[in-house]
Amino acid sequence: MLSPPHTKSVPVLCKYAQSLESHVKQRYIEKISVIDIDPATLPSEQFDPHCLPPVEQSDLFSYLVLQTSYYTNEQFKNYKSLEAYNHVVSGFVAGVQGKLIAGKNVVVAKVRHSQRMNDPLVDIWLICGTDGAVISAHCLGCKAGLAESCSHVASVLFYIECWTRLHGKLACTQVKCTWILPTYVKEVPYARVEDIDFTSAKKLKEKLDKKIDSFTSHETVNTTQEKSAHERNLTSQDKDKTTSTVSQNITPTAQDKTTSTVPQNITPTAQDKTTSTVPQNITPTAQDKVTVPQNNTPTAQEIKELYSKLNKCKVKVVALSLIQPYADEFVMSSRDIPVVSELFDPDNLDLQYHELLPKCLEVNIDLSESQINTIEKDTRTQAKGPGFFRHRAGRIGASVSGAVYHSNLAQPPQSILKSICYPHLYKVNTKATRHGCDQEEAAIKAYETYMNGKHVNFQIKKCGVFISKEHPYLHATPDFLVSCDCCGIGCGEVKCPISVPDCDFDQYVKNKSAFLEKVDGVFKLKKTHNYYHQVQQQLFVLSERKYCDFVVCVWDKNRNAHIVSNRIKPDTEHSNMVLFKLQAFWRICILPEMLGRWYTRKCDVPVKVPDSNAMCFCRGQMGIDDVSCSNPECPYGQFHRTCLGIDGVSLRKTWYCPHCSRLPELRQAGRKSKKKESGPSPVSQAALLCNTICLCKAKPALGEKLLECHNVECKQGRYFHLSCLGMKRLPNNAKTTWQCKSCKQRITAPKTSKGKLAKPLFLCPFFYVYFPSKVQCGGPVHIIPIPHGGSPARHKMPTTYTFGLKDVFFSSCLRG
Structure with a gap:
């Protein structure tokens, strides 16, 4: 939450803000204090439709779901607003424009009411960081807007998110292609049912996402022609809708009545008047007569058989949830088992980091053997079941064990924290991950066929989430459990990499990023790779298992499986080395978020204390082994290691305290530092002297990434956009001798x-x-x-x- 300004004067407020109640008005002032101006008072001429913040899906989740409410001190959890994309695809969002004020992106927009089409549009404003993080928002047209996360605010965020994805795929001269975004609908005219598009908003959103994802620069060479064709098409559609519009106050003519009435020579009966009219001179034949049984009530045995067949369906029928004995299958047996997310207490939102740590050290989440078995049974469907993410939240999984071990305890990565604390929201959805999930089942079957000929009574079965009894903050989910009479019991992990060229593992291991290596002619998993951490944690949690088969499976063009199997046994030395780091990470990094939303709550500026010599959260005196925050504006300055729980932990050269690391401008500090932004390149500056450049004959703009033709007599524009040439990056000789295709042919x-x-x-x-x-x-x-x-x-x-x-x-x- 933002703190009220103490020394700054109150900015000029719009009439809407002046009419608010005192406590709501104070909150409004707090939100706009970061820019010292009310966005609602700025004229629209000062805004630019192309000056929008790079809002991504993770920013949407962080604000609409994880953000802490000012009024309730609880997370928004506004999952309903995540469906606000229907406003976007329906054309209810208009006038989205932005402006950079005080280093923040200020966005204003107008949104139509979804249920009141004739009401004036609702005014919205957003304040975002330059990295896309949503700082605050407000809706000036609905009561729900006071809660700061209404569907109108969410719809504008969805629009900007679509604009960000599309903008990232466009070259600088192709901004006009943003017309593929849904345009504003001024009115919804009356139309015949056959002319109305009943496609759901969800389906329209999927089509829009596919169109943006498949959108490439090659599709935008003839942008102007496509846009004009699109506009002509819209115009023709509007005309068609106009001709088919039926007003309510228009009475059908006599001619219209004739077309819809029954011929005069056919007299309908009293019974037929209530339904459809049948001529009297048509007598039904014997074939047309349908024999209706007098008693069509099903017997109890027939109903029982029907329920039994429905219960065998792959998708559970919801009607069975009210019928015994099938109702018990819809209720998880593990619903009463406590989970880590239940540790949250709204009172903890007022605590500082050093006040949360003692509570974190006292947390106990021990489970009995029967509870662990129940959780494993309820989660065998894995991501398809509701309990899978519920019991994983707040526990360190085997898949992130390596990333956690290599992270810095003093400055934990935000992405890892969020994926552990909120696994149902932050899922990995890359092309390689989707490929692995799609091929996993086929890979397990191929592995089973491969092992059946080598082992006696070889068996594979699925499993769920296993939680360690001795260390309940750890969990593991192998892809399968395996057993045979010759080797005993074990588990398995399957990987289906997308980057093995022509199924040649010998060529694959030459790649530095490969997770396999060849040792004495045998392919083995690298012990330095995160996959090795994953396998070892699975063996550590499932201590009764003797081995883990690490299976790598790829397919050739003929769909023949090529398998590399590496049997890995428990490494006690590795587990002991990693265990201390995982436990410390869980205590001082994960639990502060689970108990008090430390990393996702808004950063509060602490009240200045009169003692200028005090330091740290505890406001104590300086010690021997103190650490300093790299943020020169840090309100605390120095810290005691004991207060942070990082005794003996090495710090990076640039280190930010738990308070400053949550600031939007510093939250990326845990990641690798990006290259320093430099001014425009010499090529970009030289291109500004030309009237037109490139094959597209566009006007040059400052800061463009251009490729220069080193032929001084080039007649094709001398400076080229990479997208217009079909190139993704600059060639090696871009700064020395590169020439365009036309100049090559002349030399x-x-x-x-x-x-x-x-x-x-x-x-x-x-x-x-x-x-x-x-x-x-x-x-x-x-x-x-x-x-x-x-x-x-x-x-x-x-x-x-x-x-x-x-x-x-x-x-x-x-x-x-």
């Missing part, structure tokens, strides 16, 4: 008298040298500069030099 080597290309008599690393058939004093010599590995046709125009007497020795050496 050729000298020709002989017969019109054939002359062959170079000498090749050095820097140039080709061409001599005429007879070398004479005063004769020409052609030299074409080239770099290493180049060719004369790719570089500057040939330069003719006069061959003089002083070059005779040089000539003899070249010919010699």
